[in-house]
Amino acid sequence: xxxxxxxxxxxxGLRSLSxxxxxxxxxxxxMLIPLGMTVWFSLQRYNxxxxxxxxxxxxxxxxxxxxDPALWRAMGNTLLLVGSVLAITVVGxxxxxxxxxxxxxxxxxxxxxxxxxxxxxxxxxALVWKNMMMHPSxxxxxxxxxxxxxxxxxWFSSLPLxxxxxxxxxxxxxFALLILLTAMQSLDEDQVEAARMDGAxxxxxxxxxxxxxxxxxxxxVIMIEMIFLLTIFAEIYVTTSGxxxxxxxxxxxxxxxxxxxxxxxGLASAGGxxxxxxxxxxxxxxVRLVARNLES
Amino acid sequence: xxxxxxxQAIPAEGHLATTPASEARARHTPLVPSAGxxxxxxxxxGWGIALLIFFPILWxxxxxxxxxxxAIADPSLIFTPTLESYVAVQARxxxxxxxxxxxxxxxxxxxxxxxxxxxxxYAMAFLPTRRTKGTLLWMLSxxxxxxVGVLVPIYLIFRDFGLLDTRTGLIIVYTLMNLPIVxxxxxxxxxxxxxxxxxxxxxxxxxxxxxxxxxLLPLTLPGIASTGLLSVILSWNEAFWSLNLTSSNAAPLxxxxxxxxxxxxxxxxxxxxxxxMAIAPILVFGWLTQKQMVRGLTFGxxx
Numbered sequence: 173x174x175x176x177x178x179x180x181x182x183x184x185g186l187r188s189l190s191x192x193x194x195x196x197x198x199x200x201x202x203m204l205i206p207l208g209m210t211v212w213f214s215l216q217r218y219n220x221x222x223x224x225x226x227x228x229x230x231x232x233x234x235x236x237x238x239x240d241p242a243l244w245r246a247m248g249n250t251l252l253l254v255g256s257v258l259a260i261t262v263v264g265x266x267x268x269x270x271x272x273x274x275x276x277x278x279x280x281x282x283x284x285x286x287x288x289x290x291x292x293x294x295x296x297x298a299l300v301w302k303n304m305m306m307h308p309s310x311x312x313x314x315x316x317x318x319x320x321x322x323x324x325x326x327w328f329s330s331l332p333l334x335x336x337x338x339x340x341x342x343x344x345x346x347f348a349l350l351i352l353l354t355a356m357q358s359l360d361e362d363q364v365e366a367a368r369m370d371g372a373x374x375x376x377x378x379x380x381x382x383x384x385x386x387x388x389x390x391x392x393v394i395m396i397e398m399i400f401l402l403t404i405f406a407e408i409y410v411t412t413s414g415x416x417x418x419x420x421x422x423x424x425x426x427x428x429x430x431x432x433x434x435x436x437x438g439l440a441s442a443g444g445x446x447x448x449x450x451x452x453x454x455x456x457x458x459v460r461l462v463a464r465n466l467e468s
Numbered sequence: 469x470x471x472x473x474x475x476q477a478i479p480a481e482g483h484l485a486t487t488p489a490s491e492a493r494a495r496h497t498p499l500v501p502s503a504g505x506x507x508x509x510x511x512x513x514g515w516g517i518a519l520l521i522f523f524p525i526l527w528x529x530x531x532x533x534x535x536x537x538x539a540i541a542d543p544s545l546i547f548t549p550t551l552e553s554y555v556a557v558q559a560r561x562x563x564x565x566x567x568x569x570x571x572x573x574x575x576x577x578x579x580x581x582x583x584x585x586x587x588x589x590y591a592m593a594f595l596p597t598r599r600t601k602g603t604l605l606w607m608l609s610x611x612x613x614x615x616v617g618v619l620v621p622i623y624l625i626f627r628d629f630g631l632l633d634t635r636t637g638l639i640i641v642y643t644l645m646n647l648p649i650v651x652x653x654x655x656x657x658x659x660x661x662x663x664x665x666x667x668x669x670x671x672x673x674x675x676x677x678x679x680x681x682x683x684l685l686p687l688t689l690p691g692i693a694s695t696g697l698l699s700v701i702l703s704w705n706e707a708f709w710s711l712n713l714t715s716s717n718a719a720p721l722x723x724x725x726x727x728x729x730x731x732x733x734x735x736x737x738x739x740x741x742x743x744x745m746a747i748a749p750i751l752v753f754g755w756l757t758q759k760q761m762v763r764g765l766t767f768g769x770x771x
Contacts, residue, residue, distance in 0.1 A: 284755055291754030292747050293705035303736055
């Protein structure tokens with residue numbers, strides 16, 4: 173009996189391995205080949221506009237990159253963008269989830285409306301915000317400011333990064349809401365009722381029952397959003413093209429400028445390596461977070 | 469803050485997409501004196517915030533039915549609806565070419581990703597080894613690599629293999645891009661299936677292939693469908709690779725819409741009409757599948 177089970181396990185392991193092979197192999201290739209090439213190019217002098225100049229550059233590209241203030245600016249912008257959007261969407265998402273969990277007429281439709289922006293493609297939402305909402309003379313926000321007798325704000329030139337943060341947060345707040353609202357539904361009603369009987373106020377219930385209950389859902393939201401926020405591109409491409417100056421250039425956009433506009437493959441690859449290292453630092457933290465979620 | 473002070477019980481069974489009628493029928497808890505007023509405030513707040521969040525989309529749809537002059541005039545809800553922008557957009561013959569590219573690429577990559585991911589997720593769910601959890605986490609971590617980090621090599625490989633600006637190229641990239649999330653979601657759905665059912669099939673002499681095709685797939689179809697739909701949504705809305713790897717032949721709707729960021733795109737009514745057409749199918753997809761998607765996305769941790 174024990175013998176068959178043991179051999180069954182080996183066969184199962186083999187079968188398991190062969191079934192997983194296609195997905196695993198493809199992802200390995202997808203990861204390793206470009207990664208290897210990126211590291212290799214980053215050590216080369218390789219500009220598509222200067223053929224014949226190719227050669228081994230050593231750490232020249234990195235030296236140039238790290239002494240270029242643009243890199244630090246872009247890194248700062250990346251972290252600021254990710255951090256702000258995460259803060260807004262998580263805090264806002266929790267508050268909205270509490271609101272939309274209450275009973276009121278038409279709640280179902282209100283929920284669907286509130287989560288809709290998540291399904292809108294980033295290029296469209298960026299264009300709608302840029303033109304119809306934030307346009308300094310004809311936008312809805314400018315009109316609103318006028319109604320209240322305030323001067324219109326030229327969003328993309330005076331508050332460029334804030335504008336991008338608003339647009340991105342608008343797209344991801346509904347996602348946080350969607351996940352957190354689902355989590356709210358497994359909240360133990362009896363527990364809340366018991367706490368209320370014991371004289372707990374709404375704030376106490378929120379901080380001691382609701383919030384701890386949402387902990388895992390919040391970590392899922394943070395993880396998934398980070399994956400996408402670290403690589404924000406379309407919103408910047410469509411609205412500010414990284415400007416004015418470098419005000420809205422994140423790491424993704426900086427490499428894009430170097431690679432496809434300056435045709436400097438070597439430098440762009442060095443930027444890519446830096447982006448990968450940054451992402452890995454974040455990933456280590458995130459994988460721990462998910463691993464804990466997987467355990468229970 | 470009003471929301472936190474409410475005395476109404478939190479309903480145990482919430483539905484994201486219930487109709488007003490079923491809401492009205494929902495059971496009411498005994499009302500405390502000021503509950504009526506609270507309810508009014510709640511309704512106002514809930515609807516107010518929902519409409520505020522939805523406003524840009526609503527505005528875009530409305531603008532699509534305005535004339536260009538009305539589109540840039542002071543905001544107004546009163547206007548004579550016209551289809552002239554839609555007609556104008558349609559006259560730009562290439563709209564359907566872009567749309568077709570989007571459909572082919574989004575569905576092609578999704579089917580391919582499902583075909584590769586199903587065996588893998590099956591193995592992880594029903595034949596787990598010590599390394600399964602690690603493999604799953606590693607797959608997810610590949611998703612955290614920024615695409616820009618590998619843009620240059622992919623661009624050069626695509627150039628050398630003639631894949632630049634082809635649908636095949638985009639399908640390959642999107643398949644690989646979504647594979648980790650597809651495996652992850654399928655794994656979650658498969659794991660929920662009682663193992664006995666598959667055991668029974670095996671006792672009856674079903675091969676692995678038969679087991680998957682005749683038992684696993686029909687039983688987990690809703691899960692597979694919502695996984696597929698999320699993959700379609702992500703591919704449909706993806707902009708980084710589509711903007712960088714395509715120029716005209718294979719350019720999907722994301723690139724088409726981005727072309728409106730040029731000065732020519734200052735025709736807001738036409739931009740709105742085109743945008744509405746670009747997002748409408750995916751928005752409806754999203755509305756229909758939101759609940760199931762959440763379950764798959766969260767390892768079932770959040771039910």
